[in-house]
Amino acid sequence: MTIGEKIKSLRREKNLTQEQLAEYLDISSQAVSKWETGVSSPDIDMLPRLAIFFHTTIDNLLNYDRQRIDEEVDELVKKSVSIRKESEKAEAFYRDALKKYPNNEVLLNCLMMVIPDNRMDEKIEIGESLLNSTTDDEIKLDVLRILALTCHYNGDHSMAEHYLAKLPELYFLKTEIAAAIRTEESQLIEIEKTENICIWTLGAMLKLRENRESDLEEKLKMQNLLRTFLDLFCHDRIFHDRAERIAKNLWEKDATELY
Numbered sequence: 001m002t003i004g005e006k007i008k009s010l011r012r013e014k015n016l017t018q019e020q021l022a023e024y025l026d027i028s029s030q031a032v033s034k035w036e037t038g039v040s041s042p043d044i045d046m047l048p049r050l051a052i053f054f055h056t057t058i059d060n061l062l063n064y065d066r067q068r069i070d071e072e073v074d075e076l077v078k079k080s081v082s083i084r085k086e087s088e089k090a091e092a093f094y095r096d097a098l099k100k101y102p103n104n105e106v107l108l109n110c111l112m113m114v115i116p117d118n119r120m121d122e123k124i125e126i127g128e129s130l131l132n133s134t135t136d137d138e139i140k141l142d143v144l145r146i147l148a149l150t151c152h153y154n155g156d157h158s159m160a161e162h163y164l165a166k167l168p169e170l171y172f173l174k175t176e177i178a179a180a181i182r183t184e185e186s187q188l189i190e191i192e193k194t195e196n197i198c199i200w201t202l203g204a205m206l207k208l209r210e211n212r213e214s215d216l217e218e219k220l221k222m223q224n225l226l227r228t229f230l231d232l233f234c235h236d237r238i239f240h241d242r243a244e245r246i247a248k249n250l251w252e253k254d255a256t257e258l259y
Contacts, residue, residue, distance in 0.1 A: 006061060008036040010054040024053055044102075073097075073106050080110065090114040105134050112146050117153040124150070124159075141167065173197060196242055199233055203250045226250070 022029040094111040151160035179190035210222035233243035
């Protein structure tokens with residue numbers, strides 16, 4: 001049900017004409033007609049007045065379309081994956097999407113990812129706003145991750161520690177538990193997710209170890225260990241395609257850019 005259909009339904013429940021609703025809202029009946037036929041939608045400033053008039057909540061008025069909006073945003077995010085390495089292009093994409101879906105938490109989180117780290121104040125502003133508003137734990141944790149790494153990149157180690165302290169300790173992976181309790185195809189999906197996380201994480205830690213080594217001989221040992229680790233999976237029939245993608249990412253990026 002669109003918001004126009006919702007308004008139409010609520011109006012009919014009150015046995016009102018479009019003209020009567022328009023008179024209360026001090027707008028034209030044509031405007032109400034356009035809402036109800038889907039030609040246009042009420043301005044955001046109009047939503048509280050509609051909610052009061054119909055004795056409902058703004059959430060109820062908007063909930064009509066939440067699933068559709070979530071699906072549309074999900075499709076936009078999938079579409080954007082291929083351009084994320086082009087930060088300017090990706091940033092423009094997300095800002096344009098946010099014009100259509102203002103303050104959408106998923107899009108704001110994506111925007112944070114592609115804003116360059118040297119614009120720390122801007123990332124912190126968006127991140128703090130999300131931390132204060134979101135009830136989505138996945139978004140909250142991702143925001144804390146981004147802010148901790150951004151502050152570290154900019155040399156603000158006290159702020160990096162501030163955000164790090166808000167991240168929970170990891171005792172197990174959700175995908176790991178899901179893989180243990182699910183069956184058939186859904187179990188395989190969770191197994192593969194967990195495998196990807198583990199391969200990536202161990203590879204990234206080996207890369208970070210290599211990065212911190214000052215002794216050239218030890219650095220080469222770590223490089224060889226990382227290469228051996230990645231080759232082990234790249235040559236396996238089951239892991240080949242996924243491991244190839246992970247390996248390419250690990251070799252192309254500096255250790256400080258891995259997250």
